[in-house]
Amino acid sequence: MTRWFLIAGVSGALLVAVRFPRILELLTTPAPGTVLPAIGALALPAAAFAGWYWSRRGHSSTQDVWGRLIASKSFLTGAGVVATLGLAALLAPVLTSYNPNAQPDILGAATLRPSWAHPFGTDFFSRDLLSRVLYGARWSLGIALVAVTLLVVVGTAAGILAGWAGGIVDAVVMRIVDAGIAIPRILLLLVIAALWGNLNFFALATLLGLTGWFGLSRIVRAEVLSLKQRPFLHAARALGISRRRMVTHHLLPNLAAPITVTAALGVGNIVLTEASLSYLGVGAPPPDPGWGNIIRESTSIILSAPWVAFFPGVAIFLTVVGFSLIGDSLRSALNPQAR
Amino acid sequence: MPSGPISQANPLWNLDIPKIPYDTTRARRLLAAQGWSDSDGDGILDRDGQPLAFELIVPNSSPSRRQAAIIMEEQLRRIGVEMHIRELEPVSHTQRSQRGLFDATFFGWAQDPKPLGSISGTWGSEGANNFGRYGNPLFDSLLAATSRGTDAEQIRQTWMEALRVIQSDWPAIWMLAPFQVSAVHTRLENVFVRPDQNWGATIWQWRVRPDQMLPRDRIGIR
Amino acid sequence: MTRFLVRRILHSVAIVFIVATITFLLVHIAPGDPATAQFRDRPVSPEIVAQYRRDWGLDRPLYQQYLSYLSNIARGNLGQSFSLNRPVSEVVLQALPNTVFLAVAALGISFAVGIVIGTAQGATPNSRFDHTLTAATLAVFSMPIFWFGLMMMLVFGQWLGWFPVSGATSPVYSALPFLGRVADRLHHLVLPALTLGLGGSAVVARFHRAEIAEAFAQDFIRTARAKGLSERDVVLRHALRNALLPAITMLGLSLPVLFSGAVLVEHVFAWHGMGLAAFDAVARRDYNVVTAIALFGAIMVVIGNVVADLAYRRVDPRTRAS
Numbered sequence: 001m002t003r004w005f006l007i008a009g010v011s012g013a014l015l016v017a018v019r020f021p022r023i024l025e026l027l028t029t030p031a032p033g034t035v036l037p038a039i040g041a042l043a044l045p046a047a048a049f050a051g052w053y054w055s056r057r058g059h060s061s062t063q064d065v066w067g068r069l070i071a072s073k074s075f076l077t078g079a080g081v082v083a084t085l086g087l088a089a090l091l092a093p094v095l096t097s098y099n100p101n102a103q104p105d106i107l108g109a110a111t112l113r114p115s116w117a118h119p120f121g122t123d124f125f126s127r128d129l130l131s132r133v134l135y136g137a138r139w140s141l142g143i144a145l146v147a148v149t150l151l152v153v154v155g156t157a158a159g160i161l162a163g164w165a166g167g168i169v170d171a172v173v174m175r176i177v178d179a180g181i182a183i184p185r186i187l188l189l190l191v192i193a194a195l196w197g198n199l200n201f202f203a204l205a206t207l208l209g210l211t212g213w214f215g216l217s218r219i220v221r222a223e224v225l226s227l228k229q230r231p232f233l234h235a236a237r238a239l240g241i242s243r244r245r246m247v248t249h250h251l252l253p254n255l256a257a258p259i260t261v262t263a264a265l266g267v268g269n270i271v272l273t274e275a276s277l278s279y280l281g282v283g284a285p286p287p288d289p290g291w292g293n294i295i296r297e298s299t300s301i302i303l304s305a306p307w308v309a310f311f312p313g314v315a316i317f318l319t320v321v322g323f324s325l326i327g328d329s330l331r332s333a334l335n336p337q338a339r
Numbered sequence: 340m341p342s343g344p345i346s347q348a349n350p351l352w353n354l355d356i357p358k359i360p361y362d363t364t365r366a367r368r369l370l371a372a373q374g375w376s377d378s379d380g381d382g383i384l385d386r387d388g389q390p391l392a393f394e395l396i397v398p399n400s401s402p403s404r405r406q407a408a409i410i411m412e413e414q415l416r417r418i419g420v421e422m423h424i425r426e427l428e429p430v431s432h433t434q435r436s437q438r439g440l441f442d443a444t445f446f447g448w449a450q451d452p453k454p455l456g457s458i459s460g461t462w463g464s465e466g467a468n469n470f471g472r473y474g475n476p477l478f479d480s481l482l483a484a485t486s487r488g489t490d491a492e493q494i495r496q497t498w499m500e501a502l503r504v505i506q507s508d509w510p511a512i513w514m515l516a517p518f519q520v521s522a523v524h525t526r527l528e529n530v531f532v533r534p535d536q537n538w539g540a541t542i543w544q545w546r547v548r549p550d551q552m553l554p555r556d557r558i559g560i561r
Numbered sequence: 562m563t564r565f566l567v568r569r570i571l572h573s574v575a576i577v578f579i580v581a582t583i584t585f586l587l588v589h590i591a592p593g594d595p596a597t598a599q600f601r602d603r604p605v606s607p608e609i610v611a612q613y614r615r616d617w618g619l620d621r622p623l624y625q626q627y628l629s630y631l632s633n634i635a636r637g638n639l640g641q642s643f644s645l646n647r648p649v650s651e652v653v654l655q656a657l658p659n660t661v662f663l664a665v666a667a668l669g670i671s672f673a674v675g676i677v678i679g680t681a682q683g684a685t686p687n688s689r690f691d692h693t694l695t696a697a698t699l700a701v702f703s704m705p706i707f708w709f710g711l712m713m714m715l716v717f718g719q720w721l722g723w724f725p726v727s728g729a730t731s732p733v734y735s736a737l738p739f740l741g742r743v744a745d746r747l748h749h750l751v752l753p754a755l756t757l758g759l760g761g762s763a764v765v766a767r768f769h770r771a772e773i774a775e776a777f778a779q780d781f782i783r784t785a786r787a788k789g790l791s792e793r794d795v796v797l798r799h800a801l802r803n804a805l806l807p808a809i810t811m812l813g814l815s816l817p818v819l820f821s822g823a824v825l826v827e828h829v830f831a832w833h834g835m836g837l838a839a840f841d842a843v844a845r846r847d848y849n850v851v852t853a854i855a856l857f858g859a860i861m862v863v864i865g866n867v868v869a870d871l872a873y874r875r876v877d878p879r880t881r882a883s
Contacts (some may be wrong), residue, residue: 103413125409178572179579182859186821190843191851248348267677268703275705276825280840281399286424287409295708306715313708320703400844430846453726460604468604554572560566 010015068333075333080326081318089137098128100135101287111305121307124297125287132289133311138288143205144270150209151216151270152263156255158213159220160247163228174221180214187278208270208277216262223255257334258330264327268320275316291316341516343502346450351498352516357525358389366418384419391420393442399426404445407514436470440548444470445514455485462505473510526551562822569870573863580859584852585630588637591846594619595643617643627766640849644842646878649849652838653857659729660834663757664819666750670758675765676801676808682766683804685795694766702763710756710829724751727831741786753830757822761815765871768811772804777785777877816865820858 069075088095109126112118120129162173192207199207227233227250236250271291277283278292286293291312298308345351375384375391384391397408408424415422422443427435448468450457459468459482464474473486481501485494521532527545614620618629633640639649646815678698682691694784701709718726725731731745777800785799824836831837835854842850 032367049622101413103410104414106410124406175572175579177860178576179583181817182439182576182862183580183583183855184817184820184824184858186824187584187839187843187851187858188587189838190824191584191591273707276707276821279705279707279825280828281426281428286426287412292705295705295711299711302711302715303719309708309711309715313705313712316705316708317700317703320649321699324699324703427842428592429601430598431591434593436598437597447602448604457604460606466604467607 007117042045069329072329072333073324075329078322078327078329081322082326084323085137085315085319086141088134089141092131092134092138096128096131096134097205100127100131100289101154103127109162111301112310114307120311121305123294123305123308124301125286129294129308129311133291133315134292135290136284136289136294136312137283137315139201139288140271140292140316141209141267143201143274143290144267144319146202146205147209147270147274148263148266150206151213152259154210155213155216156220156259159217159252160224160255161223163224164219164247164251170221172209173217177214177217180211180330185211185273186276189273189282190280200285204274204277204282208273212270212273216259216266219258219262220255223258224251227254229252261327261331264323264330267321268327271316271319271323312321341513342513343506344448344458344513345502345516347516347518349450351495351502355416361414363414368431370418370420374456375419382416382419383421390421391419392423392424394423395443395445396427396432396441397445398423398429398432401447403515403517404447408445436469439470439472453535455482458482462510471510473508475504475508478504478508565874566838569867571768573867575762576863577856577859581631581634581852581856582627584713584855585627588642588843588846588848588851589623589626591843593846595846595848598844599644617641624654624878630852634852635762639853642842642847642850644845644850646664646849649853652850653835653853654761656833656835656838658676660827660833660836662729662746662750663753663803663832663834664823666754666824667757667761667819668815670754671765671815672759672808672812674759674762676769676805678766678805679769680773680796680801684775686774686777686791691770695770695846696767698763700764701759706756707825707829710753710762710826713752714829725749726752729832745812753826753832756829757819757826760822761819764815764818769808772807773800776800776803808871809869812865812869816862820861 013147024085079110103125106126109122110124112122112123112126118128118130120133123129158173158177162170162177188205188211192211233246233250236246274283274290275292275295279296280291281296283293284290294312295309296310298305302309341347341352346374350358354383356489370391372383374386376386377384379385381390389421395408395411397404405426412422432444435441448457448461461468461470462473462478463482464476464479478501481497481504485497485501486492523530523532523545526547528548529542530545571829573787593613595609595617596619599613605727605772611620620624620659630640639653641647641707642652645652666752678694682694714726717723725748726814729746730742731737732750734742734745737745782795785795790798820836823834824839826832827834828840835857839851839854841847842854
């Protein structure tokens with residue numbers, strides 16, 4: 001099984017390496033190219049869950065989890081909302097015929113009320129707001145995906161490292177984590193943002209990911225510490241199983257549940273943080289739309305054109321609700337006794 | 340649009356400079372004459388495989404400059420020029436401008452009432468704040484000449500000559516020279532708005548005429 | 562107990578030291594310095610800028626600045642604000658009351674609303690009532706706080722005109738009689754405190770609901786019911802009392818989130834507190850003020866954590882062994 005993982009990983013890496021410029025281009029031009037992040041934003045929690053599901057297929061408890069999820073109204077609602085948003089981002093060019101950055105008539109068509117021609121109205125520059133919100137989804141959801149992936153990888157690695165190694169390594173890693181939690185994150189991000197100003201897609205995603213993993217690493221560490229005491233790991237150790245195999249075959253599958261939940265909730269959290277940062281002036285480079293930017297641009301015209309502030313906020317709201325519902329129902333499906 | 344690096348408050352402010360109309364066909368023609376054409380059909384002009392694109396840095400603290408940049412981006416795109424806007428945190432923007440780390444920068448200066456210091460610092464070839472690295476010996480010598488002599492009319496002529504020189508060189512596009520407008524209710528007296536300060540700098544000296552006081556003006560007055 | 566305290570305090574000092582170092586490095590790495598910020602849009606001569614740097618010791622090597630900064634804060638000296646030319650402690654103390662006022666009001670709203678909702682939900686788990694409230698708290702929790710603030714401003718400030726939308730006091734504040742001042746402050750407080758507090762109340766409610774539900778599952782509740790106590794007494798006297806201490810530990814843990822929220826809310830409502838001061842200080846590269854506010858935030862968080870731990874050890878003897 002490990003062999004297949006290796007083959008898949010290497011060929012995937014090769015593909016990425018060969019097509020890197022194109023992928024980079026797709027990812028970094030929100031209008032109209034960023035299809036990948038939008039797909040990914042949907043795919044990540046699903047993939048994490050699928051990985052977990054697959055690693056323990058055949059277990060009767062897994063069937064139960066799936067059954068509980070399917071039966072859960074909040075999971076279905078959340079998945080529905082997230083799927084709709086993801087599809088809307090994906091199909092933006094089909095759903096709207098306006099270019100999100102085009103200013104057709106800055107004098108005559110600025111700040112038009114919502115109408116049939118412009119369901120969400122137009123903004124200060126006469127741009128169609130619906131298409132800006134749709135294309136903005138690509139930026140906002142895409143950032144969240146990349147950041148959450150990074151957050152999960154770094155947080156899990158740090159948590160396992162601290163929990164598994166113990167001693168001085170544990171102390172050092174956990175003090176860094178404590179400090180990371182103690183610095184007000186918004187201040188940290190503001191100062192870091194001053195280093196670069198308007199960040200590009202990957203830089204912003206990396207920034208959000210690298211400042212967001214502290215909480216997860218605490219959870220993972222606690223989980224590792226409690227797993228270390230469990231009989232099956234003692235047995236594995238007694239059998240002389242290698243450390244790496246212990247981590248990949250015994251630790252990770254057991255960590256999948258908390259990680260999946262954190263990832264699902266993390267997407268919503270990152271969307272919120274990204275919006276706050278954009279509101280403070282660190283978002284998609286203008287004129288490209290991101291949800292936070294649109295709200296930022298709307299504040300000067302909020303009295304004459306409140307709809308410009310309203311719709312992107314609703315989009316953020318729906319995203320966070322969707323991912324929270326998924327995360328919560330995953331949590332209760334994975335440990336039924338905690339209900 | 341201002342006709343040069345000069346504030347509206349300055350007596351040298353002069354609107355006689357001919358305006359360039361907004362004319363996309365003429366712009367395209369001028370660019371084509373320089374060899375720029377859209378040979379690969381992507382909507383952006385290119386020459387020798389090089390697309391006509393540049394980056395404009397704007398401080399994120401200035402909504403008016405941001406809005407102007409977004410409109411410029413659209414207008415340039417219509418003639419096939421790609422302008423990337425990069426918003427920077429204000430101090431980073433200043434530092435990049437100082438160090439010349441930009442394709443184009445959208446900068447603003449507060450100007451002294453006496454123009455020589457500000458203008459030689461920002462446009463003289465030795466100027467410490469000459470971010471565009473503009474250098475024209477004729478302009479420098481005319482600036483130097485404005486501080487010699489006592490004949491006001493002659494100094495004014497020298498200044499006008501200097502401004503004509505820099506205008507014909509177009510080292511920058513002077514976008515706006517905003518007038519700060521302050522409106523004060525006539526109930527208030529002893530109002531003085533200092534041109535070099537915030538409008539409220541002398542507000543502690545303002546008074547409401549006693550005969551025009553409203554009930555709310557009497558709060559705390561016995 | 563003493564050993565535990567000593568260890569926690571040493572940890573806390575280590576954390577504060579790391580925070581001090583990280584913020585110091587970050588603000589110094591950021592492009593430009595107080596001099597650049599000071600003369601941003603004025604074409605002054607380079608000599609003036611150099612003189613300014615010399616006066617403030619900004620021309621020294623970074624490690625020297627770092628060492629003197631460390632020795633200063635170790636002696637409790639926060640230094641001088643570059644942009645305001647006043648001691649940093651004065652700047653922070655001036656901004657502090659407004660922030661404390663807003664934060665206390667917001668925390669009050671968070672916990673009052675959160676605990677009421679959480680208790681009501683926990684007492685009737687999985688009822689329609691419970692689900693409705695869950696949906697409501699989830700909704701509040703999912704809004705970007707600055708957007709929520711903008712919408713509150715628009716609806717209650719602009720369209721209905723009930724509350725002022727910016728600042729902590731009216732322009733005529735200083736001329737008001739005492740009661741008028743109190744009323745004026747409270748009037749200005751409503752929208753920012755609700756914006757900041759309601760988001761927190763959703764978190765508290767969700768946490769508290771779980772605690773109450775857990776308390777209900779335990780034996781002493783069965784005993785209480787068996788004794789024939791009314792349902793009201795069971796909920797208020799037994800379940801709630803038991804679930805309240807965990808809620809208090811949460812108070813300590815919610816401080817960092819509260820601070821980040823306060824920065825945004827203060828920005829939206831032009832509320833002159835620590836958040837806005839931090840924002841301005843970053844923009845002016847006022848190194849000493851930025852680091853002081855970060856340190857202050859970190860110390861609050863660390864104290865919150867220690868208090869939360871102590872409270873938790875009092876309730877739950879199992880944690881005493883570790």
